[in-house]
Amino acid sequence: MDEQRSRGADAAGTGRVRPVTGAVTLKQVAAEAEVSLATASRVLHRSGGREVRGLLAERVHAAAERLGYVSNPHAQALARARSSTVGLIVHDVTDPYFAAIATGAMHAAHAEGVMVMMAATFRDPELEIDYLGRLRAQGARGVLLAGSGSTDPAVSGRLGDAVSAFTREGGRVVAIGARPEAGIDAVVPDNAAGARRARAHLASLGHERIGVISGPETLLTVRQRLQGLADGLRVVGADFTREGGYQAAKKLLAEHPDLTALVALNDLMAAGVLAAAKDSGRRVPEDLSVIGFDDLPFAADLSPALTTVRLPLREMGERAMALLLADPDETSPQTIDVPVELVVRASTARMVQH
Amino acid sequence: MDEQRSRGADAAGTGRVRPVTGAVTLKQVAAEAEVSLATASRVLHRSGGREVRGLLAERVHAAAERLGYVSNPHAQALARARSSTVGLIVHDVTDPYFAAIATGAMHAAHAEGVMVMMAATFRDPELEIDYLGRLRAQGARGVLLAGSGSTDPAVSGRLGDAVSAFTREGGRVVAIGARPEAGIDAVVPDNAAGARRARAHLASLGHERIGVISGPETLLTVRQRLQGLADGLRVVGADFTREGGYQAAKKLLAEHPDLTALVALNDLMAAGVLAAAKDSGRRVPEDLSVIGFDDLPFAADLSPALTTVRLPLREMGERAMALLLADPDETSPQTIDVPVELVVRASTARMVQH
DNA sequence: AGGGATCTGGAAAGCGCTTTCCATCGCGTA
DNA sequence: TACGCGATGGAAAGCGCTTTCCAGATCCCT
Numbered sequence: 001m002d003e004q005r006s007r008g009a010d011a012a013g014t015g016r017v018r019p020v021t022g023a024v025t026l027k028q029v030a031a032e033a034e035v036s037l038a039t040a041s042r043v044l045h046r047s048g049g050r051e052v053r054g055l056l057a058e059r060v061h062a063a064a065e066r067l068g069y070v071s072n073p074h075a076q077a078l079a080r081a082r083s084s085t086v087g088l089i090v091h092d093v094t095d096p097y098f099a100a101i102a103t104g105a106m107h108a109a110h111a112e113g114v115m116v117m118m119a120a121t122f123r124d125p126e127l128e129i130d131y132l133g134r135l136r137a138q139g140a141r142g143v144l145l146a147g148s149g150s151t152d153p154a155v156s157g158r159l160g161d162a163v164s165a166f167t168r169e170g171g172r173v174v175a176i177g178a179r180p181e182a183g184i185d186a187v188v189p190d191n192a193a194g195a196r197r198a199r200a201h202l203a204s205l206g207h208e209r210i211g212v213i214s215g216p217e218t219l220l221t222v223r224q225r226l227q228g229l230a231d232g233l234r235v236v237g238a239d240f241t242r243e244g245g246y247q248a249a250k251k252l253l254a255e256h257p258d259l260t261a262l263v264a265l266n267d268l269m270a271a272g273v274l275a276a277a278k279d280s281g282r283r284v285p286e287d288l289s290v291i292g293f294d295d296l297p298f299a300a301d302l303s304p305a306l307t308t309v310r311l312p313l314r315e316m317g318e319r320a321m322a323l324l325l326a327d328p329d330e331t332s333p334q335t336i337d338v339p340v341e342l343v344v345r346a347s348t349a350r351m352v353q354h
Numbered sequence: 355m356d357e358q359r360s361r362g363a364d365a366a367g368t369g370r371v372r373p374v375t376g377a378v379t380l381k382q383v384a385a386e387a388e389v390s391l392a393t394a395s396r397v398l399h400r401s402g403g404r405e406v407r408g409l410l411a412e413r414v415h416a417a418a419e420r421l422g423y424v425s426n427p428h429a430q431a432l433a434r435a436r437s438s439t440v441g442l443i444v445h446d447v448t449d450p451y452f453a454a455i456a457t458g459a460m461h462a463a464h465a466e467g468v469m470v471m472m473a474a475t476f477r478d479p480e481l482e483i484d485y486l487g488r489l490r491a492q493g494a495r496g497v498l499l500a501g502s503g504s505t506d507p508a509v510s511g512r513l514g515d516a517v518s519a520f521t522r523e524g525g526r527v528v529a530i531g532a533r534p535e536a537g538i539d540a541v542v543p544d545n546a547a548g549a550r551r552a553r554a555h556l557a558s559l560g561h562e563r564i565g566v567i568s569g570p571e572t573l574l575t576v577r578q579r580l581q582g583l584a585d586g587l588r589v590v591g592a593d594f595t596r597e598g599g600y601q602a603a604k605k606l607l608a609e610h611p612d613l614t615a616l617v618a619l620n621d622l623m624a625a626g627v628l629a630a631a632k633d634s635g636r637r638v639p640e641d642l643s644v645i646g647f648d649d650l651p652f653a654a655d656l657s658p659a660l661t662t663v664r665l666p667l668r669e670m671g672e673r674a675m676a677l678l679l680a681d682p683d684e685t686s687p688q689t690i691d692v693p694v695e696l697v698v699r700a701s702t703a704r705m706v707q708h
Numbered sequence: 709a710g711g712g713a714t715c716t717g718g719a720a721a722g723c724g725c726t727t728t729c730c731a732t733c734g735c736g737t738a
Numbered sequence: 739t740a741c742g743c744g745a746t747g748g749a750a751a752g753c754g755c756t757t758t759c760c761a762g763a764t765c766c767c768t
Contacts, residue, residue: 023491023523025724036748041726050727056747070491074431075724078753083428085471093447093456094651102447106474110481115488117439118472120460134469137377137424169377242655271655297448301596301625303657379754390718395756404757410717429754432723 024067033063040064045071077139082170086324087135087143088118089128096296097266097313101146101176104317112325114141125155132162132173140171142324145184146317148177148221156180174324176316178220187320187336191221194309194340195228198263198291201307201342206351207261207289213248213273215240215265225265225293234259238269245269249276253288260351261289267296270306274347285349295343304346311340378421387417394418399425427469431493436524440678441489441497442472443482450650451620451667455500455530458671466679468495479509486516486527494525496678499538500671502531502575510534528678530670532574541674541690545575548663548694549582552617552645555661555696560705561615561643567602567627569594569619579619579647588613592623599623603630607642614705615643621650624660628701639703649697658700665694 030040035056042050043060063069077083088105090098102118109116117140121127128145135143143166150156160181163173167183174185202210212235215222219240226235236252238244245264249272253259262277264270270292274284282288284304292299295310316338323336384394389410396404397414417423431437442459444452456472463470471494475481482499489497497520504510514535517527521537528539556564566589569576573594580589590606592598599618603626607613616631618624624646628638636642638658646653649664670692677690 023724027724037725038727038748038750039746042747045726050746070487072432072724073492074428074437075753076726077428078426078432078755079724079726081726081753088472093460094450094453096448096450096453099448099450099453103474106447106472107476110473115471115492116473117469118442118460119464119470120457122461133424134427138427138469271652275655298625298652298655301629301652301656377754381754391755392718392720392757393716396717399756404716426754429723430756432725433754433756435723435756 023072024069026069026071029060029064029067029069032067033059035060044069045076081139082141083139084113085115085117085138085140086321087131087140088116089121089131089143089145089147090118091121091123091147093118093120095268096298097268097294098146100296100313101317101320104314104319105144105146105321106317107314108318108321108325114325125150125152125159129159129162132159132166136162136166136169136171139169142172142174144317144320144324145173145175145179146177146320148219149175149179149181151180151218151220151223172324174320176320178224180220183333185323185333185335187316187323187338189311189316189338189340191224191340192228194293194311194342195225195263196230197340197342198293198309199229201344201348202261202263202289202291205261205289205348209256209259210234210261210263211236211249211252211256211259213238213245213252213262213264213269215244215269222265229263240266240269242268242272242275245272246276247272249273250280253277253280253282259288261291261348263291263293265293267292267294267299267306267308270308270347271298271302274302274304274306284347289348289351291348299343300345302347307345307348308343309340310343312338377426378423380423380425383414383418383421383423386421387413389414398423399430435493436495437493438467439469439471439492439494440675441485441494442470443475443485443497443499443501444472445475445477445501447472447474449622450652451622451648452500454650454667455671455674458668458673459498459500459675460671461668462672462675462679468679479504479506479513483513483516486513486520490516490520490523490525493523496526496528498671498674498678499527499529499533500531500674502573503529503533503535504572505534505574505577506572526678528674530674532578534574537687539677539687539689541670541677541692543665543670543692543694545578545694546582548647548665548696549579549617550584551694551696552647552663553583555698555702556615556617556643556645559615559643559702563610563613564588564615564617565590565603565606565610565613567592567599567606567616567618567623569598569623576619583617594620594623596622596626596629599626600630601626603627604634607631607634607636613642615645615702617645617647619647621646621648621653621660621662624662625652625656628656628658628660638701643702643705645702653697654699656701661699661702662697663694664697666692 026040027037030037040060043057106116119131163181166173176187178188210233212233214235214237234256236248238248262273264273273290277284277288284290292306292308295308299306299308380394381391384391394414397411460470473485517535530541532542564587566587568589568591588610590602592602616627618627627644631638631642638644646660646662649662653660653662673690
């Protein structure tokens, strides 16, 4: 009583002590229900692996209800040495690619009552490692690494260390897209198949001289897509951005005017390619066919509407989060392959014979 | 020593005890530095409002460094009754409008060493209230409400309650865009001025018969923009999405073929408007001028490139987060007005006399 | 030179919850 | 009838950190 006094004030005449701050504690609930703290905890959070029988349990629930009890996640995390938040690390929130993944992930997390701690690395691998450490210190249940990994051995090595430190403590790490680090669960789109399909589509339209606007080859995703495209193409690398696509396309078109089709390794670049084509005086698709990758929301709004390889981004986010939250009993690491499909729109057409 | 043994293993020959789990505690650091727990805490987290002098402080820092200490946020949150995370509640992560804001907010948070808990409401006001409650139970330092408020009194009332509960406990709530609820700090773009500018631009090009594709009028943002546009326009409301814009424009154009310009109340809708214009056989800007609002990244890639009212979204996110993290000493609630500007691109042109 | 005022570092009491023991209790079995 | 066993509720010891007191040391002023 005295002790409670110190945290709260006596509410109007009832003699009941009500905390000013609205922070109802388990202890108060236990007192209200006239059971021990342990029992209250067991009932409300089925903690300690023990069930509590009928009557007592009811009293506790009723008391909790009456008082409007909300458990303090920090206290739980501290006592259990594990919290109920998960981390979601993306390169860039502004990139629609990650936004779509994040949406799916948040949906799945919400369904499980888990809160998402989201961090953006702004493409700095150091930050990715740093966040992983903080999430670990915080006892996060797991971390979702959206965005494919780098093949740079130095970075990859340190990230790998951070990941093992995390998993060793019972956390789970799931990646979207292939990662060179071992022991990471992953949800990976079938990039190679998508690329193969894109190439086949172009071939069926009669295109033979095809250029590829590629991203940084340190990205595993890029490698897989390139691989699926197969040989015999003119490849030029660039930044994985709209601007990168624009510049690279401009250059490629100038150096190889005979190209009849261009495939960009992601839609952002494809947007740049379209702009470059226009600026170079080529009509799409009459003079030049263009294919993108990802099928981001804006792809259909480009002019002409972009033919592209669709990745079920949102679904991938959902599945990755589900995997993260799943019982780790199943043999980890696990890899879920996700099929992709080609969406044909207006940016590709049969080659016109001049 | 004995105690440390129980948590760690002796590393190769050094005689130094190293925890297996990587969870180095403050206690260990204190022991290593041969100071008390209190001192270590004061040095490492300048807690208790006390500084610690030179030598001791150095010893502690050195020890922390050596051991690779990372403080446990949950323990801190529990002891301080306030955590160092902030909440960021958005309607939809996929919407580039929110993505841009989130980017800015995360940047600012990162600079302060604060982690961001991000939640998406999927436009469900109930969820917004729910998240606010959870963030409160968790002792979040503050919450950023991105996305303008609803004027629905029922929703607004309950949200207002949640907000007061939160602020009463010392949390800070900052909104981006005007909110009907009292007592919320806010960063608000000068929507009315932007709208005025858009109208003036159109007027200067000779347009007089102007249509407006509006969003839900319950949104304060929408009201402000409408207000700035002033009277005498044909307004049609729709969903604040691309599809909504498309449908509304289609309809408006059919019913009022004499309109020479359309202003969409956000870029998403403007994208739809452009598509509708094309499908209705109007050339933009020759037959019809179109203006958007927000200047999202894709605006320049639309065809034709969209003339729009630019909101410094990212900067707004940054400022809002800065406000959230600032000393609450300054008289709250506070409102920061943000200027907007008109970006003229290719979707508007002088009216052609037929 | 003496005595308060000031400063420093440490001991210890929590923060709200989980979980390990323990003590009980009821029951089945020999 | 007596004994052992599993089930059940409670007491209490933490989880890792902050912060309030305290006591000892330092300082300055009269």
